[in-house]
Amino acid sequence: MWCRRLACLSKVPCQLSGSARRRSPWLPRDRRTVLAAAARWHHTAPESLKCAWQLHGDHLELRYANTLMRLDFVWLRDHCRSASCYNAKTNQRSLDTASVDLGIKPKAVRVDETTLFLTWPDGHVTRYGLEWLVKNSYEGQKQQVMHPRILWNAEIYRQAQVPSVDCRSFLETDEGLKEFLQNFLLYGIAFVENVTPTKEDTQILAERISLIRETIYGRMWYFTSDFSRGDTAYTKLALDRHTDTTYFQEPCGIQVFHCLKHEGTGGRTLLVDGFYAAEQVLRQAPDQFELLSKVPLKHEYVENVGDCHNHMIGVGPVLNVYPWNNELYLIRYNNYDRAVINTVPYDVVHRWYAAHRTLTTELRRPENELWVKLKPGKALFVDNWRVLHGREAFTGYRQLCGCYLTRDDVLNTARLLGLQA
Ligand SMILES: C[N+](C)(C)CCCC[C@H](N)C(=O)O
Numbered sequence: 001m002w003c004r005r006l007a008c009l010s011k012v013p014c015q016l017s018g019s020a021r022r023r024s025p026w027l028p029r030d031r032r033t034v035l036a037a038a039a040r041w042h043h044t045a046p047e048s049l050k051c052a053w054q055l056h057g058d059h060l061e062l063r064y065a066n067t068l069m070r071l072d073f074v075w076l077r078d079h080c081r082s083a084s085c086y087n088a089k090t091n092q093r094s095l096d097t098a099s100v101d102l103g104i105k106p107k108a109v110r111v112d113e114t115t116l117f118l119t120w121p122d123g124h125v126t127r128y129g130l131e132w133l134v135k136n137s138y139e140g141q142k143q144q145v146m147h148p149r150i151l152w153n154a155e156i157y158r159q160a161q162v163p164s165v166d167c168r169s170f171l172e173t174d175e176g177l178k179e180f181l182q183n184f185l186l187y188g189i190a191f192v193e194n195v196t197p198t199k200e201d202t203q204i205l206a207e208r209i210s211l212i213r214e215t216i217y218g219r220m221w222y223f224t225s226d227f228s229r230g231d232t233a234y235t236k237l238a239l240d241r242h243t244d245t246t247y248f249q250e251p252c253g254i255q256v257f258h259c260l261k262h263e264g265t266g267g268r269t270l271l272v273d274g275f276y277a278a279e280q281v282l283r284q285a286p287d288q289f290e291l292l293s294k295v296p297l298k299h300e301y302v303e304n305v306g307d308c309h310n311h312m313i314g315v316g317p318v319l320n321v322y323p324w325n326n327e328l329y330l331i332r333y334n335n336y337d338r339a340v341i342n343t344v345p346y347d348v349v350h351r352w353y354a355a356h357r358t359l360t361t362e363l364r365r366p367e368n369e370l371w372v373k374l375k376p377g378k379a380l381f382v383d384n385w386r387v388l389h390g391r392e393a394f395t396g397y398r399q400l401c402g403c404y405l406t407r408d409d410v411l412n413t414a415r416l417l418g419l420q421a
């Protein structure tokens with residue numbers, strides 16, 4: 001070991017030595033013996049036990065704010081925020097990562113109350129704020145969720161009494177917009193009230209939070225039950241819960257619905273929190289949850305009606321999770337548009353059908369169904385990566401307008417308003 005200890009620590013015996021170190025509960029089992037034999041802990045503030053570090057052959061181990069971090073040397077060199085490695089004006093890396101020796105090791109390491117200092121073989125010095133490391137390391141990231149959410153069934157959503165935002169406040173104030181977006185991020189649905197019932201006014205709403213995602217259905221769409229397109233949406237039939245555009249490689253992030261007219265009966269909208277249902281599957285049958293998140297499936301849209309000729313194919317599992325923390329970020333569920341399953345062998349197919357059944361049972365529980373009647377003036381925004389929608393059969397003339405939004409741009413707006421998205 002060639003680490004330099006801090007002068008102030010020289011009088012203090014290492015707090016995790018010998019058998020105490022071996023018993024340390026926050027060290028994973030496989031590392032304990034190795035550490036006991038090879039490494040020595042260095043503490044910056046021994047009284048508070050706030051920070052300790054030790055250097056290993058291929059990484060630096062650092063404990064700070066109850067987080068044990070293992071930091072790869074190339075990673076530490078690559079993320080250097082010094083002026084020559086990182087352009088703070090553009091927030092872009094200037095360092096050419098490919099020029100870093102993959103066997104690089106710091107020549108010296110020092111930690112004070114707030115900062116880790118690394119000196120590299122060529123003399124370059126890298127500084128890291130300890131708080132920054134906790135926030136940005138793998139171990140720190142794993143403890144956080146990417147997207148804070150409130151999962152709901154009908155009861156939970158009603159009890160929460162989430163307010164609709166008034167159109168003027170949505171369009172004219174940051175507070176109104178922020179409140180709307182916060183609710184949208186938490187619940188995956190949100191309403192704007194007192195909207196003038198036209199396609200143009202609906203577009204103004206959409207463009208307040210995002211860019212419109214133009215698709216084969218157009219930019220702003222407008223539909224009635226005239227079967228102008230080769231899809232059940234353009235009929236009076238009931239539609240079971242589903243997410244849209246499952247047949248895109250990246251399904252549309254957000255869907256906006258505004259009912260401009262309905263003279264007739266039925267036609268209520270059904271909303272179901274797909275993540276709430278998936279969470280129940282995870283609890284009851286983790287293996288099935290895993291299967292739904294691993295088996296790739298195709299969804300397909302084949303249209304030949306009038307002048308409309310389209311053939312879209314999207315591939316991906318039903319449940320999409322971040323691999324480092326298993327957090328759900330997208331559900332792709334549309335039994336109408338699901339294509340032939342030919343991506344897995346028969347035995348996996350059977351287990352997949354069982355898992356799909358468990359999820360469907362959860363999605364269909366009446367207590368998970370939120371039914372709303374869309375009325376002119378009330379626009380609904382649905383997170384199409386999370387919340388399933390459907391509709392009751394209807395009679396009479398019904399006109400719906402809306403659009404899809406690009407998800408990145410909705411999240412961009414939310415982040416600019418200070419929300420975690
Ligand atoms: C919304 N709008 C009427 C334009 C399109 C409907 C798309 C319907 C399709 N089955 C899907 O689920 O993606």
Ligand SMILES: O=C(O)CCC(=O)C(=O)O
Pocket residue numbers: 233239244269389390391400
């Ligand atoms: O008609 C409706 O309420 C919704 C139809 C539908 O699922 C859609 O347009 O995506």
Ligand SMILES: [Fe+2]
Pocket residue numbers: 233242243244389
């Ligand atoms: Fe739909």
